[in-house]
Amino acid sequence: MASETDVIIIGAGASGLSAAKELTRHGLTYTMVEGSHRIGGRAYSEEIAPGEWFDLGCAYLVDGLANPFTPIADKLSITLGKDKSDLLEDKNISFQHNGVPLSEEQRAARVQFYGDSYKAMIDAAKRGQDVAISDMIDLDNEFAPPLLSDIAITWGMDIDQVSTADMAGPAASFGFPALNGYGNLVAAWGADVTVSLNTRVERIDWSGSGSHGMSVETSKGMIKGRTVLSTVSTGILASGDIAFTPVLPDWKMDAFHNLPMGTENKMGVYFDKDVFGTDGRGRYSIWNDDDQTAKVEASVMGLNVAVVFTGGRHGVWLEKQGQQAGHDFAVDRIAEIFGNGIRKHAKRSIITAWNTEPWTRGSWGCAMPGQTHQRANLERPVDARLFFAGEATFADAPGTCHGAYHSGIRAAQQIATQLNGGL
């Protein structure tokens, strides 16, 4: 680990890795430190069965062809589910209430209600209202429960915590499923970046002057740099895990605290045979009168795996119940759709716990109602030497892997302009 460098990059997720590559293009040196034992951050795949991959974090190349990881995957000969994106579109989601699929009439009413609700949220944002989306939803509608559950999963926050302005950002399609793991794709692409792993940053001292006036204290010693680029989540920044000397200005601390981490958790369950059948593949949204709601994806990646999603307060609560409770919840939801016969074939599960994940402290940063402007403050450099990237800084695609990628490039370009006037 070089002790003196142009840029000290903190974090080896998609944003840190793209920044490192871009800095190299500009002829700048960097030292990248990563607290955990691996690169990729929230892009992380595990083998759920031999040769079958489950993404604990990102799994879809959102926006498909417009996503920078699509050409990267092509170049690395990594196969994407380019023909599967329509499985995830709203019109192809099967809705079930108390285990019963909706009738034709109910389906139409559900589509109408969802359409009206999203239109009300977007219209409010267009009028300049940055308020909780709960104000825009008819909570008495019979289809409010699945909508609330869908939002809690998609945003990681419940409706009183999601802002109209944040929600009305650029429309995105689900894009392409990464059949062999988005985490594996990011790891393969980032493999040429030099990283010091297991190196936790404890303090950033930006009080120094001179050419290498920035000091970063890590678990493996001190590094001096001309600039620092932090790519850690707002969960880490707000927690105080990294101390700043001197303390940061109030506007920056406000940004950390007003973009708190939402929680989405995924429960991947592997079956020892195809329990879904060809017609069963796809996405489900299910809700019961006992408040058990979830989204389920059956074999979208083409495997004998179903993924059950929870989010928001319910997701946090379930995570606290532990891994076995998560497994049981997931199998119960899958059985509601495919019958109790599936239970004996459920052989293994991977249950995520993003809310308590020590390297992120949540799934992604969400703007609280009235706080959408904080994304720009989060990204704004301090003292022209302390820079910030990461998914939450990228207002055009927050909470995504490609948003993180773009934020890293943008920060690296700002640094290059600062240090040597750009390319």
Ligand SMILES: Cc1cc2nc3c(=O)[nH]c(=O)nc-3n(C[C@H](O)[C@H](O)[C@H](O)COP(=O)(O)OP(=O)(O)OC[C@H]3O[C@@H](n4cnc5c(N)ncnc54)[C@H](O)[C@@H]3O)c2cc1C
């Ligand atoms: C459940 C879930 C599902 C998702 N699904 C999708 C999806 O389908 N599509 C999509 O595009 N996006 C999805 N995302 C979001 C996407 O994964 C993230 O937005 C993206 O990976 C974040 O990248 P990043 O570089 O900003 O942050 P990170 O990946 O979090 O990278 C930051 C790095 O900093 C390190 N770090 C933290 N503290 C320290 C410290 N003190 N010292 C040193 N290093 C430290 C961390 O270990 C981490 O590696 C999902 C996320 C989750 C959790």
